[in-house]
Amino acid sequence: MNLKDEIRNFVVENFLFGDAGGLTDDSSFIREGIVDSTGILQLVAYLQERYQVAVADEELIPENLDSVQRVADFVEGKRSGAPCAGSEG
């Protein structure tokens, strides 16, 4: 399973109770009411543990985390050492 599928699965299992209906790669987690602030903390904790990446407080912005695609890009960027949005602090 690739990174994006894993993230999608995490979101579906933890926030949509297994019902992926309507969730696209670009669905906004917040605007579409998929994840709330507690959920974002859970998602970040998952990313840190599963992919061994550090997520700084400054990086908690929608550009990095507000859709399956954005999260996948964010984690990929972290793994490849590319600078992420918000990382300048």
Place this chain on the structure above:
Amino acid sequence: MELQMVHRFLESSAATRPDKVALVHDGERVTYRQLNRSASRLAGFLVQRGVLPGDRIAILLSNGVKYVASYYGVLKAGAVAVPLNVETGQATLGRLLDELQPAGIILEQGAGHLLQQLHQAPPSVRFLVAVDASFTRSEPRLVWGWEEALMAEELTEGTGRLSPEALASIIYTSGSTGKPKGVMLSHRNIVSNTRSITQYLCLTENDIQMVVLPFFYVMGKSLLNTHISVGGTVVINNNFAYTASVIRQMAEEGVTGFSGVPSTYAYLLHRSPLASFRDRLPSLRYCTQAGGHMPREIKERLLQVLPPHTKLFIMYGATEAAARLTYVEPERLQEKLGSIGRAIPGVTVRVLDAQGEELSDGECGELVASGPNIMIGYWNDPEATARVLDGNGYHTGDLGYRDADGYLYVTGRKDHLLKVGGHRIDPQEIEEVLMSSGSLLEVVVLGLDDPLLGKKLVALAVPLGGNPSDRTLLSFCHARLPRHKVPGEIRLVAALPKYPSGKIDRSSCLSLCG
């Protein structure tokens, strides 16, 4: 004559500062002139649709410019603004609309299931304004777009004569104790409370408020009215989950005030760049907290992390009080850290016993409030109204006492008291102890049915990180609480269910326990 109607706040600020920015949202900056014009046009549209004074208009919009224009537009038309949570489930929404019998509904795409279920809307609904939907025109005409509605001629200010006692808004409580109740607030209720708040916060046109709380929640409504009344600016950010985006915008916009409920601050302290932005928030004059008891530990940490010039106002209120009842002056906060403060200007809060007699300092009873901000009653529910309103005022359901300096303390809620064995226990005290361990983000203590004890104490706790063992937490409690107050069990969970306001939803927590 002093301004007495809620929408006059907007009209008055638009007259004196037409080009001042009233709202900032997602890159959009709206002046008072623009906002007032949109509201007057919407009012004109509503009157064209036959809306009469006292008619209810449901507003199902998330925080944004259209919400604000709708809110004031409905009031200008003499109608009653009923803001509802956009995420209200279909069944609950159906029930609320049935009891409200609204003349019209203003809604956004998120509430689109309503558009598909038009046949289920009560017959009182004569029109819908779909603010962002594209749809085909149907006859007879029922659905209107936002732009279309705003093509109406502006309703002339001062049209129609409403009394300040007229119903202005119905705001639903979160329903933490049974089904949600519609709190009826008059223009006078809201105007008087708005004035008290602007007075003690010393708000001026230079104030810029960051709003992350929903406007359909009474505290969000209050942030809006207070800032519009002084001609200040409201910055709307619906992305609180991404705390860095909020803190960064506060710095960029030179925000002077921030407001939250306890969980807002717990999150900011746990996972946000608040501390690293300490030097970049020179304008942040104050933060306010209401919406329930905030543990002492969070207050102390907040005082350490906030910029040194930022004052922290701890406040207390209720939807039934149009928002605010008491506050602690920041100058006395350290000394009165566990207190909810003293009554705000124009309001009286007394501690009464079950017979309605006032108690002496230090004696515990129910907090009962009176003043021009106290609601008219609950919509269509005279029995529930009679249970909380009487000659003494509004019975808050909160238990507490007053100290020798006149400061009030809430010890818990009447309906949260748990009978464990022969003891009556208030979960707030136990929650406070658990939070003081410093290892939890949040916690709730509940009573599960128990054949032996009546109720058994169970704590649901969200750890901050690492993983404190339940045994460590239990021994922490043992060292600080009498045995009968130590929870029988502590369950560590990833999150606690909450209402959209951020308040903890105790009944959903209870269902989590199975």
